[in-house]
Amino acid sequence: MKIILLREKGNSRALRVSRHTALSAMFALTLVACVTGFFVIDRLTTEIVDADVVAQWRATVDAQRSQVDDMRQFSDSQTLAVGRQMARMQARLLRMEALGARITEMADLDEGEFSFGEPAPQGGPAIRRQDPLNWSDLQGKLDELAADLRLRENELEILESMLRERDYSEAKAIAGRPVTWGWMSSQYGKRVDPFSGKMGWHAGVDFAGKDGSDVVAVASGVVTHAGKRYGYGLMVEVTHGDGYVTRYGHHKAVLVNTGDIVKKGQVIGEMGSSGRSTGPHVHFEVLKNGRHVDPANYVARRR
Numbered sequence: 001m002k003i004i005l006l007r008e009k010g011n012s013r014a015l016r017v018s019r020h021t022a023l024s025a026m027f028a029l030t031l032v033a034c035v036t037g038f039f040v041i042d043r044l045t046t047e048i049v050d051a052d053v054v055a056q057w058r059a060t061v062d063a064q065r066s067q068v069d070d071m072r073q074f075s076d077s078q079t080l081a082v083g084r085q086m087a088r089m090q091a092r093l094l095r096m097e098a099l100g101a102r103i104t105e106m107a108d109l110d111e112g113e114f115s116f117g118e119p120a121p122q123g124g125p126a127i128r129r130q131d132p133l134n135w136s137d138l139q140g141k142l143d144e145l146a147a148d149l150r151l152r153e154n155e156l157e158i159l160e161s162m163l164r165e166r167d168y169s170e171a172k173a174i175a176g177r178p179v180t181w182g183w184m185s186s187q188y189g190k191r192v193d194p195f196s197g198k199m200g201w202h203a204g205v206d207f208a209g210k211d212g213s214d215v216v217a218v219a220s221g222v223v224t225h226a227g228k229r230y231g232y233g234l235m236v237e238v239t240h241g242d243g244y245v246t247r248y249g250h251h252k253a254v255l256v257n258t259g260d261i262v263k264k265g266q267v268i269g270e271m272g273s274s275g276r277s278t279g280p281h282v283h284f285e286v287l288k289n290g291r292h293v294d295p296a297n298y299v300a301r302r303r
Helices: 019-048 051-106 135-172
Strands: 002-006 012-016 183-186 189-192 199-202 205-208 214-216 221-229 233-241 244-254 267-271 281-288 291-293
Touching: 051 135, 221 244, 233 267
Parallel strands: none
Antiparallel strands: 002 012, 183 205, 189 199, 205 281, 214 267, 221 233, 233 244, 244 267, 244 281, 281 291
C-alpha cells in the first residue's frame, strides 16, 4: 500500500506501508474509538440518570401534581361559591316575584302589564364576536346583579309598606252606607220626634229596609260595644282610631262581640226594630272626638 504525503510547497513524498500494517493500524483506531465511545456514553449516562437526577425529577413531578391539586381545589371552591351566590340570588328573586305579585294585586294593576313570574322580554341583533366570560368578569357580574337584587327588593318592600299603609288608611276611613239595601228615612239634626210629636234633636241618620237585612261596618275597626243600650235597643259600636266612632242601633240580631276586629263592609248585625223604634231600620251615628257629626257627609263618600 502506498501513502502519498503532500507538503505546503507542493512537494510530495510517498510512503510504502504493507497491507498487514495498514490493517493493524485501522483495527487499533477502531478499537480506540469504541473504547472512547463506551467511556463517554457511560459517563453521560451516569451523570443523567443518577439518584440525584431521579430525585429532582420526582420532586418536579410532585410539585406539578400539587399545583394541579391546588388548581382543582381552587376551581371547586370557586364553583361552590358561585353556586351559593346563585342560590341566594334565586331566593331573592322568588321573594321579589311574590312581592311584585302582591303589589300588583294591592295596587289593582293589570296582571298582563306586570308579569313577575315570567322573564323580562329581551332581544336584539346577534353579535358576531362573543367572548366567554372569565372567572373575574363572571364574579363581578354576579356581585353587581346581587347588589341590584338587594336594592330592588328593598324598594319593593318599601312600596308594599306604602300600599299597605294606604289600604289601612282607606280601610279605617269612614265611607258609604251601613246597609246593603234600603233608603234614608230620617236625616241628622232637628226633626219632629215620632213618639212625642215635638221638636227634637236626631243625632244620626236612619236607613229603613227589610227586616233582617244586613247591616255592615262602614270602616274597619274594633267593636267596643255589642249588645243592648237604652234607646238604641241592640246596638254595635265600632272604634276606628283617630277619634272616630260609629254606632249602629235597633238591630234584630248582633253578629259580632265586644273586642272583635271588623273590616270595612263586614256584616255586623241584622236590621230590626229593637229599642225606641217605629219599624225595621238602622240608626247610624258618627262621632269625632266624642262629639256627634252629620253622618251624611261620610255616607256620600265612595267606599
